[in-house]
Amino acid sequence: MQCQDCHEEMRWISNRNHHRCLSCDTYVFASELDDPAEPLERLGQAPGVACPKCHVPLEFANLHGKWRVCLCTRCRGYVIEKGCLATIIHEKRMAYQGEDAAPTPMDPRELDGQLDCPACLEAMETHPYYGPGTVVINSCNGCGVAWLDHWELAAIIxxxxxxxxxxxxxxVPARPVSNFGHQEQDPLLRGGVSLLNLLLDL
Incomplete structure (x- = not known):
């Protein structure tokens, strides 16, 4: 497939279900946002932080109709609270009745990627997901959030x-909302409103 923006050949990322142009970083997705494998519903609200990859504003979305995330509509990556991520992986892997995906070797180049946390702007840790699936994720231990690229959750499930x-x-259960909201404790505070509190406000 040829990129419509720069006319270079796009690379098919099989375990992410999209084409990507490595020249101008354009994405072409093989499915819509409501893909049952990883359904996302845009909520149209902006949390006031930017995508660590595309540097465009993130917006709130519901993942699997239940979990609130901060979504980049350009690359479809999203920020999710780490306790919520552990819970949704547990629930969805437990309920999944389809065929297992064919194992895909991890691309070691993904470990070289460096992203800054959208909330505190500090460097996130880049590491393999320590569970099923050959997925590399980014996490900020200080803020308690993780960044997942498009279809990484589907690959894990x-x-x-x-x-x-x-x-x-x-x-690791999802952390209750009541744990957050105090400025001296919450590194995700933006303009008096906690981003993590909003992520957990289901």
Missing amino acids: RAPGKRPARGSSPI
């Missing part, structure tokens, strides 16, 4: 391997 037992609970 569909990856082969042991699945949680029915009725079991995640090891």
Whole structure:
């Protein structure tokens, strides 16, 4: 596929379900935002932070109809609270009844990518997801959030391997909203409103 912006050849990223132009960083997605594998519903509100990859404003969205994230509509990556991420992976891997995805080797070049946390602007840790699937994610331990690229969650859910037992609970539960909102404790405070508090305000 040829990029419509710079006319260079686009690269198909099979485990991310999109084409990407490495020359001008344009994306062409193989599915819509409501793709059942990783459905996202735009809420049309802006949290006041920017995408760490595209540097365009993020906006709130609902993931799988339940979990609030900060979405980049350009690259479709998003910020999610780490406890929520652990919970949704547990729930969706437990409920998934489709065929396991074919294992895909991890691209070691992904480990070289450096992103800054959209909230505190400090460098995020780039590391493999320590669970099923060959996925590299970015996380900020200070802010308690993670950045996932498009379809990385779908790859984790569909990856082969042991699945949680029915009725079991995640090891790391989602953090309650009441833990946040105090300026001296919350590094995600923006203009008197906690971004993490808004992410968890379901």
